[in-house]
Amino acid sequence: MTNEAAACRACGSPMTPFMRFGRMPVANAFVTEDQFAREYFYELAAALCAPCGMFQIVDHPDPAQMFHDSYAFFTRTSKGMVAHFRTYAEWVAERFLKKPDAFVVEVGCNDGALIENFATGGLRHLGIEPSANVAAVANRHGVRTRVAFFDPETARAVRASDGPADAIVAANVICHIPNIRGVAEGVATLLAPHGVFAFEEPYLGAMIAKASYDQIYDEHVFIFSARAVAAVFAPFGLELIDTVPQATHGGSMRYVLGRKGAHSVSPSVARTLAEEGRQGLHLAATYDEFRRRCERNRDELVGLIRDLRRQGQRVVGYAATSKSTTVLNYCGLGPHDIEFISDTTPLKQGKFTPGSHIPVRSPEAFADPYPGFAVLFGWNHETEILGKEKAFAAAGGRWIKFVPEVRLS
Numbered sequence: 001m002t003n004e005a006a007a008c009r010a011c012g013s014p015m016t017p018f019m020r021f022g023r024m025p026v027a028n029a030f031v032t033e034d035q036f037a038r039e040y041f042y043e044l045a046a047a048l049c050a051p052c053g054m055f056q057i058v059d060h061p062d063p064a065q066m067f068h069d070s071y072a073f074f075t076r077t078s079k080g081m082v083a084h085f086r087t088y089a090e091w092v093a094e095r096f097l098k099k100p101d102a103f104v105v106e107v108g109c110n111d112g113a114l115i116e117n118f119a120t121g122g123l124r125h126l127g128i129e130p131s132a133n134v135a136a137v138a139n140r141h142g143v144r145t146r147v148a149f150f151d152p153e154t155a156r157a158v159r160a161s162d163g164p165a166d167a168i169v170a171a172n173v174i175c176h177i178p179n180i181r182g183v184a185e186g187v188a189t190l191l192a193p194h195g196v197f198a199f200e201e202p203y204l205g206a207m208i209a210k211a212s213y214d215q216i217y218d219e220h221v222f223i224f225s226a227r228a229v230a231a232v233f234a235p236f237g238l239e240l241i242d243t244v245p246q247a248t249h250g251g252s253m254r255y256v257l258g259r260k261g262a263h264s265v266s267p268s269v270a271r272t273l274a275e276e277g278r279q280g281l282h283l284a285a286t287y288d289e290f291r292r293r294c295e296r297n298r299d300e301l302v303g304l305i306r307d308l309r310r311q312g313q314r315v316v317g318y319a320a321t322s323k324s325t326t327v328l329n330y331c332g333l334g335p336h337d338i339e340f341i342s343d344t345t346p347l348k349q350g351k352f353t354p355g356s357h358i359p360v361r362s363p364e365a366f367a368d369p370y371p372g373f374a375v376l377f378g379w380n381h382e383t384e385i386l387g388k389e390k391a392f393a394a395a396g397g398r399w400i401k402f403v404p405e406v407r408l409s
């Protein structure tokens, strides 16, 4: 496949990438040493579709390479996200699931951290999840699941077996699905006449403001804006009725859609669209400036880490996030720069980071003994992490942060 010209996945218009990150492995494909030689790589480049405003990566790996029965990402590893999902579920249930026998469907339920809140409340529910191993964890938490990708066919099957959905919810997953028009058609198929589709995802406005380029990786085929979401769902008779900014994942947006004319539209939609215009999210110049900031950020991060290493300092990484795969590979950082990355996910421990081959160790290794410096790859979980790692700072350890700019703290 080539990056030179590509068709927008949302509207079909031709688009040209404004930024290239080079060869990238699959962000969550942590490897063992014997797999180094046959790692899968693709070219990561980002583009904005001028006519519809959809921000997207140009080339992407086959989803079957990413969401399979050894998918390494479990939502429950973050206490902050578990708490956030409880609040999100309450928000949806309160507004949209009051009627008797209401039915809620989650697209991409992962280990059930969001939908279990509906399940324990006794609501009729179904979690749709393509990765069998994470779906099995959801089952153990009392969640009814169907192992499948969400597309029009799955939507028809669910509607036939369970009836129309009063709410379809999703979190950090709609942007993973390359066939976004298939999602829109599936939603239009499954939704009850007054039903809603609520989903939240990393927000383009936040990514541009913070130059947090690490949001760009294989799973994030899209980084959504309100303008692009409204445009891609409209041909399927769905209308954006609410936008609610969220602090999660370094700045997200919750979008709510319903059938056109079935709901009143919150004033927040016009406010968000106007703000996107003020921020220049539709302008090519905005993305040229974004690229320059990313390049500067990369050079400063590499410079700082290599200076510290020359001084004989130990530098480790904290949290082997999906996002860190973009940072490590774009910056060309390896095990000589970063000794290891501490991570709480047992499936990642003992393996190596994709492409950059830095060992992943348990949080116990982080303290044994503490290094001088730790790169905060899980910057979106900063409050949670700094809260529990006070002993690192007390031992004289310093955090290396790189969003929105490189600095020590």
Ligand code: TMP
Binding pocket: 077, 078, 079, 318, 319, 320, 321, 322, 323, 342, 343, 344, 345, 348, 378, 380, 381, 384, 385
């Ligand atoms: P995410 O930023 O893509 O949600 O990835 C979270 C990763 O960070 C996951 O592998 C678990 C890891 N992590 C830690 O190792 N320690 C922590 O305190 C938190 C919050 C996450």
Ligand code: ZN
Binding pocket: 008, 009, 010, 011, 012, 013, 049, 050, 051, 052, 053, 054
């Ligand atoms: Zn487009």
